[in-house]
Amino acid sequence: MKGSVAIERSPAHARGAPVPPAVIRAASVLVGLIAWEVYGRVLNLSIFTYPSKIGAAFVAVVKSGELQFYLGSSIVVLSLGLLLAILVGIPLGVLIARRATVEYAIDPYINALYATPTVALIPVIVLWLGFQTKAKVFLVFLFCVFPILINTYQGVKNTDRRLVEVARSFCSREWSLWRDLILPSSVPFILAGIRLAIGRGLVGMVVAEFYTSISGLGYMIVQYANTFRTDRLFVPIVVLMVMGVGLTSLLRNLENRIAPWLKTTLGE
Amino acid sequence: MPAAKIVIDNVSKSFQQGTMSALASCSLEVHPNEFLCLIGPSGCGKTTLLRIIDGLVAADAGRVLIAGAKVSAPRHDVAMVFQHFGLFPWKTVYDNIAYGLRVHGRPEGDVRVSVPQYIELVGLRGFEHSYPYQLSGGMQQRVGLARALAVDPTVLLMDEPFGSLDAQTRELMQEELLRLWRIQRKTLVFVTHSIDEAILLGDRVALMSRRPGSVKEIIVVEFPRPRDPEAVRSSPRYHELRHYIWDRLRAEVGGG
Numbered sequence: 201m202k203g204s205v206a207i208e209r210s211p212a213h214a215r216g217a218p219v220p221p222a223v224i225r226a227a228s229v230l231v232g233l234i235a236w237e238v239y240g241r242v243l244n245l246s247i248f249t250y251p252s253k254i255g256a257a258f259v260a261v262v263k264s265g266e267l268q269f270y271l272g273s274s275i276v277v278l279s280l281g282l283l284l285a286i287l288v289g290i291p292l293g294v295l296i297a298r299r300a301t302v303e304y305a306i307d308p309y310i311n312a313l314y315a316t317p318t319v320a321l322i323p324v325i326v327l328w329l330g331f332q333t334k335a336k337v338f339l340v341f342l343f344c345v346f347p348i349l350i351n352t353y354q355g356v357k358n359t360d361r362r363l364v365e366v367a368r369s370f371c372s373r374e375w376s377l378w379r380d381l382i383l384p385s386s387v388p389f390i391l392a393g394i395r396l397a398i399g400r401g402l403v404g405m406v407v408a409e410f411y412t413s414i415s416g417l418g419y420m421i422v423q424y425a426n427t428f429r430t431d432r433l434f435v436p437i438v439v440l441m442v443m444g445v446g447l448t449s450l451l452r453n454l455e456n457r458i459a460p461w462l463k464t465t466l467g468e
Numbered sequence: 469m470p471a472a473k474i475v476i477d478n479v480s481k482s483f484q485q486g487t488m489s490a491l492a493s494c495s496l497e498v499h500p501n502e503f504l505c506l507i508g509p510s511g512c513g514k515t516t517l518l519r520i521i522d523g524l525v526a527a528d529a530g531r532v533l534i535a536g537a538k539v540s541a542p543r544h545d546v547a548m549v550f551q552h553f554g555l556f557p558w559k560t561v562y563d564n565i566a567y568g569l570r571v572h573g574r575p576e577g578d579v580r581v582s583v584p585q586y587i588e589l590v591g592l593r594g595f596e597h598s599y600p601y602q603l604s605g606g607m608q609q610r611v612g613l614a615r616a617l618a619v620d621p622t623v624l625l626m627d628e629p630f631g632s633l634d635a636q637t638r639e640l641m642q643e644e645l646l647r648l649w650r651i652q653r654k655t656l657v658f659v660t661h662s663i664d665e666a667i668l669l670g671d672r673v674a675l676m677s678r679r680p681g682s683v684k685e686i687i688v689v690e691f692p693r694p695r696d697p698e699a700v701r702s703s704p705r706y707h708e709l710r711h712y713i714w715d716r717l718r719a720e721v722g723g724g
Contacts, residue, residue, distance in 0.1 A: 363554060365524060369548045
């Protein structure tokens, strides 16, 4: 949020830093890009590339419709996997937070799966589910579900006990306790979980596309790397970067809007 | 609404599998429409007693009667004001004050009539749509007070409600409470650790012993009402009472 950043930074301002942070950031990126461009042009190697070449490649890839096609298939995989993770993660998180028996029964699986590098499971998943969208969606789901589940669990568990007592003092029944207290106080945690899940989901998506190599941004990367088209290779990478930054800040924005009383960012 | 009498009859309570005794055979009667202040050394079980009266915690032994009925769970006609305010951070001032009414299942029409009256009563007009984090501590507790009063309880329980406020706000809130209680007579049990507050506000002050707590002595505060805090504080009788209560408390704190 612009507002909160401004407030955080104001003491530095008072100490006599006249340049706004946004200007410093922009200048830093610009210097980096120029340095890269100059170095690339001087080096002039076929497997190296620089910003203006990438820009031209971007236009070419968009004109041919290639980027839209692969981006589309990546977005489908990411959205379906994330949706599935939300649909499974939130109810399961709530359930294990409220029922100790379920918690004890399920937590060995969660701990084991969460601790296992998900990448190690890819061959098994491909073996069982094939190379198609199904396998990729399942992989993204595996990457996404744990942060959502764990954050939901934390959110429900972190419900202020003092407020639970307030609710009980006003004779609140169980269902209104959920409506008035537990759900609203968990929402920021859940959103933070989804934000973390998107970051992991992007990783899952690309790795799945590397491995299954049929379509998607990951496939584009592999394809252009194999043919030494470095300028085109960077196009999907930049798109992934923009997706990561964009989606994460969208969620952060939503968190700040939904829970303005929480000054700190949860889940990190 | 008829006034309610509270009878606390030999209440005992311990925690941690009985190893920590908080209250031991504590007995007390609170008269209908009385303003009773409960004071005692820290950790003497004042808050525990209040929570037992509210039905939040069950006593191990003994019983609490409100208007002749044994308390076993929170009741609609008893409301509590908390030291930590206990406001819902995601609800506006309006929705926080409406909370009790809604949870009691009152029709939304009643809520729309009632809530603005209580917003007016505690002086929060113009802040209906603010969130608690946008308010000062004193204003937050006004919301807490309005929320409790809005359900029109016969018994109002207040657990060190002004304990976390700064000295000036605290004095303002004391005056405010005296004014509100004059308009809205309730049987009021007010837990405090401030002797000044207890004398200024209470009809009687119940002095508790150190843990395990029980009511050791009851002091009648005979200042006429309506009380002017300045006049009360400057009267010789106030200083006598203050001195007396402090002596008795010191004996408890010092382990004498």
